[in-house]
Amino acid sequence: MPGKSLVVYLTAGWPDRATFLKAAKVAAEEGADLLEVGLPFSDPIADGPTIQKTSSAAIRAGMNYDRALDLSQRLPPGLPRALMTYANPLFVRGWAGAFGEIRRAGFAGCILPDVPAEELVTYLPFRPRGFYLVPFVAPTTADDRLARVADAARDGAFIYMVSLRGITGARLSAAAEREIAGRVRAIRRVSHAPVYVGFGVRSGAWAARLARLSDGVIVGTAALEALRRGLGPFGRLLRELRRSIDIRPPAI
């Protein structure tokens, strides 16, 4: 059984550029497998209050597309990274040009939460070779849409499993866990792409339960809330998550 992945989200340049870079380094040291760098957008409809606030703070501090890509060149080289943003910041530049620039800035792929798989597949021809786009699956995603999701998840892409109905930073429940298990089983029937579960991952206990159902977990809101308290708490959270998802489930 391959190891489970830990994906860590950070808003580019938040709380400031130096701390952002240090946090990425801490993430690498604590065993993150992928860094999700958020290019802040003015209208982040998929995000809860925490990421809305970090996004608007970063924009106010002057963060933008060019600076986020520049800054990303200084991220730890060994840590793979994907760029998370919304459709419009890339659309206004032209998909092909933007994907190329993002690739050259060291990103392996792009995560666009306001683009459904049906649209995402139409952007695939504009990517550079080997660059991936990440499709989303929600608890409400019906089986007949999963073929499109599988089609979009090419070239090393993972599938972003949204753990609950709603936005980033919400709370998980046991009922949500059962739904996730069902969706992951349905995904497995149509795709070999790894499935990472995000939205609502706050504690080691939850991370362990979600990782057991999938290939890894994505932590965003909780990571930023820890980072707001400092690099120490941020590192401790990642260590807890890493340890929790690495514990093998007891044999039956």
Add this chain to the structure above:
Amino acid sequence: MTALLELEAGYGKVRRDRAFRRELAALLADFAGRPTPLYRADRLSEAAGCRVYLKREDLCHTGAHKINNCIGQALLARRLGKRRVIAETGAGQHGVATATVCAKLGLACTIYMGAKDVERQAPNVFRMKLLGAEVREVTAGSQTLKDAMNEALRDWVTNVETTYYLIGSVAGPHPYPMMVRDFQAVIGREALRQIRRKAGGPPRAIYACVGGGSNAMGIFYAFLRTRADLIGVEAGGTGLKSGRHSATLTRGSPGILHGSQSFLLSNSDGNVADVHSIAAGLDYPGVGPEHAYLKKTGRARYFAVSDRAALEAFHRLTTLEGIPPAFESAHAVAGFWKERRRYRRADRVIINLSGRGDKDIPRLFDHAR
């Protein structure tokens, strides 16, 4: 996405359903007060030098065309088995219309409204509460209409099984632009019939204000196949050069917001711009995708008039015809007035008077003091 597919399927079913259409027609007639008159504005015609007709959406229940769409969608919500309706509102007109229809149909209602708008439009907030709606103040972003829409979308994805999202304009993801257009198209169907019967022939031109664009789409739609010029008038704010406007089609560029690709006012980073208009209902950085299409094909044209021109038009219509228009609709009047010399005495021009000005009178009162 699943919710949108469900909505699309549900709407596809009801638009062909006789019982639904009868129910809708009955409520539009007896609850909203349709058909609204097409009124020949004699003194304005005299002053302008052509024959001007006003489509009197201002006479609808709740004071604007918004109710047409709210009745249609609230009936659909009930058909889909949703017990709770949410909506975004800027000036509060769509919020009031939604709260009104929810009260009538016994549906729970939550309205999202930007904190700035809550402050600017306190009487409408009170009115929504009287109608039994919960008003949630949105403090994120620019604290205006687009942020209210962001928050409503977040609510919807969280409560998708129980909740219907009633979008107020021809914006947002498919099928909303199509559905809202269909529910507003009654305006144009009536106007086409009325102008033929009353004025003896088709209009040369139609003017409507455009924020998101629902009243304009509603009146344009029946006239797409006629030879009438279709003219959308946007909010030029304090001037296009000042940057304080919301003239999306005139000054914007292609963009993606709230699940549709259309014109958008955004900066070079793709972040959505802060917009301004004296008319809160036009204060939206996007515009319905079908307007972008009509602009591209040349079937309709769009330009902007300033806050000042809209205010002048407000006074002109009030003193010449005894009809105070909403600040939004005053933009349509101002757009026509600017171009009045294009028309000959026998030309018929329709202005869609999308709402009444009562809601704006307190602001004029403050201003006058």
